[in-house]
């Protein structure tokens with residue numbers, strides 16, 4: 001079933017190796033923490049590129065529970081908006097981590113649809129500091145995004161922007177051999 005969906009999606013899902021802060025699209029997704037006050041990894045890179053106004057807006061939002069997502073402007077980023085989502089801290093996989101990660105993608109895509117965004121880019125949420133195994137995370141991300149795009153016209157395109165080659169390979173493998 002998922003194979004058929006992905007074939008039908010054509011090029012609506014793309015894997016890129018690079019820096020998500022350079023994407024000039026409607027929205028990039030940030031792998032934030034629940035406090036939404038910045039951090040390392042992609043969170044740090046996005047805050048550095050967006051400038052201090054981003055932190056001000058995040059402070060006013062006041063945080064985000066794992067699995068949910070919040071919208072801010074992109075400020076000095078080439079992306080117009082940032083969708084902040086909070087992945088699960090990996091604790092072995094028996095504490096709901098897979099469902100929480102799936103919820104990150106569902107929540108982020110729901111905001112993208114509500115806002116009418118045509119193009120959205122995701123990092124490999126939870127696979128860095130939070131320790132989610134990259135292959136499992138890629139399978140969850142591809143499965144959720146594939147089914148959501150098959151059921152909705154927006155966003156028209158989703159990019160998985162992977163910072164390193166191994167992550168990009170994991171996403172490409174999941175996209176070509178689902179399940």
Ligand code: APR
Nearest residue numbers: 019020031033039040041042043045126127128129130163
């Ligand atoms: N562009 C794209 N991807 C990036 C970039 C970037 N500029 N910088 C890092 N990444 C990748 C990492 O290599 C990893 O594959 O993003 C993925 C997610 O890793 P983290 O940024 O560590 O995010 P996560 O695992 O979800 O942990 C979130 O880390 O930075 C803190 O404040 C953040 O507490 C939160 C936690």
